[in-house]
Amino acid sequence: MNGKRPLVAVLTGAGISTDSGIPDYRGPQGLWQRDPSAQELVTIGPYLASTEVRRRAWLMRRDAGAIGARPNAGHRALADLERAGVPVRVLTQNVDGLHQAAGVSPRKVLELHGTATGVRCAGCGESGPMAAALARVAAGEDDPACARCGGVLRPCTVMFGEPLDERVLEQAETIARNCQVFLAVGSSLQVHPAALLPRIALEHGARLIVVNGEPTPYDAEAHEVVRTPISTALPALVARLVDGDLSGL
Structure with a gap:
């Protein structure tokens, strides 16, 4: 890729951890x-x-089984994206700590739900x-x-009936506003306020890719929708981002 690499924001939900037994x-x-x-x-x-x-x-x-779970190929792919030098921030709805366990820098992971x-x-x-x-x-x-x-x-x-940490949410919204590519991975995109992050990204010109086994409310607006299993789809998407291939997005 020539010039400055795009900032990639990745919102992850429970679907990325199912292959880890959660x-x-x-x-x-x-x-x-x-x-x-x-x-x-x-x-x-x-x-x-x-x-x-x-x-x-x-x-x-x-x-x-969350305590004994291990990262899977999807988690490892995001760690590979960071290691390749692509600016990336992981905004996760998950509480299992598997992104950090896979090697993503803790400072680049925002745990929206604790x-x-x-x-x-x-x-x-x-x-x-x-x-x-x-x-x-x-x-x-x-x-x-x-x-x-x-x-x-x-x-x-953060349990149901409790608000998200305002500081964490503000950081996530700032990342969504400033990213060029927004991946929504393994999330139903129905739980608010996290589900508003793709909207913020779209309104600020980001390319949206949805990777989820079931339909989401954002599918019609996404630049690409991927239904293949996350452990297969995410390594392939990461390879494209590392190569600077944004064609079709």
Whole structure:
């Protein structure tokens, strides 16, 4: 590519992590389809109010496999994009930390919905690793409490019913306004305010590529829509971006 390389913004959703063994939520086989009541397990009101909801939530975290998951070819492709010298920022709706584990610089990853790798007390704010809390569950505690004050332990994620961190959202919007290429990967593009980021990018002249197994609200406006599996599609797209091939986008 001649001249300055374009800034590539990548919004990633649950679909990029399914090949790592982490189920998505809204897809045909997603958690919400299989068990619509499971959404209350990640909704702040019911979670804080109900011991039974928290017990079910801890079992879900124990069984989800996110802590032991490993990056797949899609995550690694984005790390390859950065290593190739292409300016890239990853705006992820995921909380699994797999972009960083794949080698993307942590400073280039914005975790819009927080991280599931840590927990904090809803009362005193004491924080710690999720792995330690899950070890307590494995040892027989069905609703582990804060060791400091006895309060409710919760993940360091943005749960339904909570706003996103305004500073993180502002950074994401700035990136969307200034990128030249915007990839939306493995996201239903239905969860707001993250779903507004492709709109911001389009309004500021970016080329939009949607990579998702199911239709999204942005497909008709996208410069390209890719339905092939992400672990196959993303390495191919990254190769094109590294080569400076934006034809057809």
